[in-house]
Amino acid sequence: MHIVISEFMDEAAVAALRADFDVRYEPDLVDRRDALLAALADADALIVRNRTRVDAALLAAGPGLKAVGRLGVGLDNIDVPACQAGGIAVLPATGANARAVAEYVMATALMLLRGAYQSSAQVAAGAWPRTELSNGLEAQERTLGIVGFGGIGRLAASLAQGLGMQVAAHDPLLRDEDPAWRATGVQALPLDALLARADVLTLHIPLTDATRNLLDAGRLASMKRGAVLINTARGGIVDEAALAQALRSGHLRGAAIDVFQDEPLPAGSPLADAPNLVLTPHIAGLTQEANTRVSGMVAQRVAQALQAR
Template identity: 65%
Template sequence: MMSAVKKIVISEFMDEAAVDALRQRFDVRFDPALVDHPERLSAELADTHALIVRNRTQVSAALLDTAPALRVVGRLGVGLDNIDMLACAGRNVAVFPATGANAQAVAEYVITTSLMLLRGAYLRSADVAAGEWPRQALSNGREAAGSVLAVIGFGGIGQRVALLARGLGMTVVGHDPQLAEDAPCWREAGARCMALDAALELADVITLHVPLAEGTRNLLNDVRIGRLKRGAIVINTARGGTLDERALATALGEKRLGGAALDVFADEPLQHGSPLADAPNLILTPHVAGLTVQSNERVSSLVAERIAAALSG
């Protein structure tokens, strides 16, 4: 007797080619609007075997209770703070993140924003178009070569950032409590392992690549931000909540920092009235550092393959 076709629900956007590949073998309900309609999502999950999400769908214990047939969750990305891992484990639900598939995209974002903020010449186009000529004001930019980059969190993305930075002539230091000081990855990436505060205080550019957990919440707090080198640049593509946004905005406003780029926030979308709204020399992007045409194809394809294998086993 032929077994029933397994059902997959996709609650956020996914590359169409990967969705079509899944449709060849499974009953696929692809609706990126489901993330904003939890009642509809719960109803769809009543007879669903696999759920594919990005970072906005909250895979909580309560949501899992509405999905008695669920066997696997695919995460179109690497962060897992929107997924209750203990609840999944207790229900024998496997979780498959797209580890490594968006590392190049994030690393290029970090390097690009580092160069923009170090040079300081790219945010005055409107003034030049209006007939102003701020040549003297924009003549004091800094070169990346010879500067120090601190990579906080030295997993796959952090290592990729380090390799690109070394190609530009930057000195790279790093910190990761999960890695031994003599782990091969430090040498392979041309980086020096240091204690957190020592790395931060030495850096011209700081980039965060840590998950959001109790040990990393406000890792870059007001005290650490206050100790950063004057003119330092801060980049966060990891998770909102890993730095103190108010302290960062204050340091930017007082011109103690040279600039910052934030792709992630404690509350997403960024809330009205955020202290970041009026901070100078600040690049804000809507959680897209890991999203490019190529990375979306890689992430979607990887997750689709893992989901298909799990449901076929």
């Protein structure tokens, strides 16, 4: 059986697959669409990250596909209904990068609350901005608000509680009486109430028609003044122009954005010159450890799916 891998995968996981399958591993296939489609002619499985578009054209090019492995958890680049209709298993790495994302959330939250970590160039040049950097905030007793209380949200909650933070969350898929709330000690709140209360707001929801521009200008304005926003979920959930304005006006203390409406971030983006903003290139879930876990999990799931056929 033949497996095509179109984006970066941990070498140990690739080697494990090669022990039992014919594997074509070319991390740059994602950028050579015609070559990718041609490579799928005799493929039994495809493994992707978030950039490969698994759409109608790709599925037509791979008539023998039995499984699509996703090196991550978001599925917005995969036409899941079409895969299901064609009997193709879609296999994400659920939970494997949760720790990496949760640690990114807490690291950027602490950095933005403290507000003291972008002064290295000033200090190195002989400036001494001690007074202006002496008004940072501590996390203890502040509230972390979580939108989407799945595995990543729950791990972020645990880390925040370890710092003495209060934690509240909103998840429309969980009933108020769901045992997860009691088990984690997290308060369930409606979205608007959560926005008004959170000192740090972190997003862990998929991009759907219902969540697109969920945080628009109106909802950003309804957030607590001086709050911090962190988005490691999907671009398109936050209105980027409205966020830039909320930062420039001082309504928000800061933000960390790892995902964008268009990736890479295009020239002229309103985020480019917004203050108190951390921009990272969709790497919140990528660490050495997470890459190993994600790749190993997907390799195992794809192998099992093919061996079961």
